[in-house]
Amino acid sequence: MTMPGARIARWAASAFVVFALSAHAEEARFLTETPADFTAEGTVSFYNRANLYEYIDGQAVFYNSYGFVRLEHGVYKKGDDSYVVDVYELGSPLSSFGAYRQQREDEAKPLVGAGVEGAIIDYLTVFYKDKFYVEIIPQKGGDLPAMESLAKWLDSRLPGAKGLPPELSLFPPEG
Numbered sequence: 001m002t003m004p005g006a007r008i009a010r011w012a013a014s015a016f017v018v019f020a021l022s023a024h025a026e027e028a029r030f031l032t033e034t035p036a037d038f039t040a041e042g043t044v045s046f047y048n049r050a051n052l053y054e055y056i057d058g059q060a061v062f063y064n065s066y067g068f069v070r071l072e073h074g075v076y077k078k079g080d081d082s083y084v085v086d087v088y089e090l091g092s093p094l095s096s097f098g099a100y101r102q103q104r105e106d107e108a109k110p111l112v113g114a115g116v117e118g119a120i121i122d123y124l125t126v127f128y129k130d131k132f133y134v135e136i137i138p139q140k141g142g143d144l145p146a147m148e149s150l151a152k153w154l155d156s157r158l159p160g161a162k163g164l165p166p167e168l169s170l171f172p173p174e175g
Helices: 004-025 053-064 093-103 144-157 166-170
Strands: 045-047 070-078 081-089 117-121 124-129 132-138
Touching: 045 053, 053 070, 053 093, 081 144, 093 117, 093 124, 093 132, 117 144, 124 144, 132 144
Parallel strands: none
Antiparallel strands: 045 070, 070 081, 081 132, 117 124, 124 132
């Protein structure tokens, strides 16, 4: 006869092994290489609906409301600055459009050449493409050409269409 404590210990050990193996089984899909003139800092991290709060506690609900699926998180360095790169996979192109429109800064300049729409300001670069929403956050000053370069590099790596979500065609073209 097995003692209840021993069964619980075996179960906990088995669960830990399964969790550890599944955590290491995840692989980067978009942040698999390092862009020219940058170096990678550390390894790529991954988050899903169950653990997104560990990375962005206060905003996990925001992304989950857009059908959050997965986040690839990496850090790249160029010169003296590091850039946090977050690629959010959301539920649909309409979801990534919504996340982008809510997160972009009103005073940001348009970012041309990355995603369907993008915006860039010295402390944040954002864009969306298909069901992906991307944020690039400098850890110091924010070198706009470096952030733009990272955005264009990421755009080339993300699959999907570069068009407005089809649901937006229900609205009049002007206004």
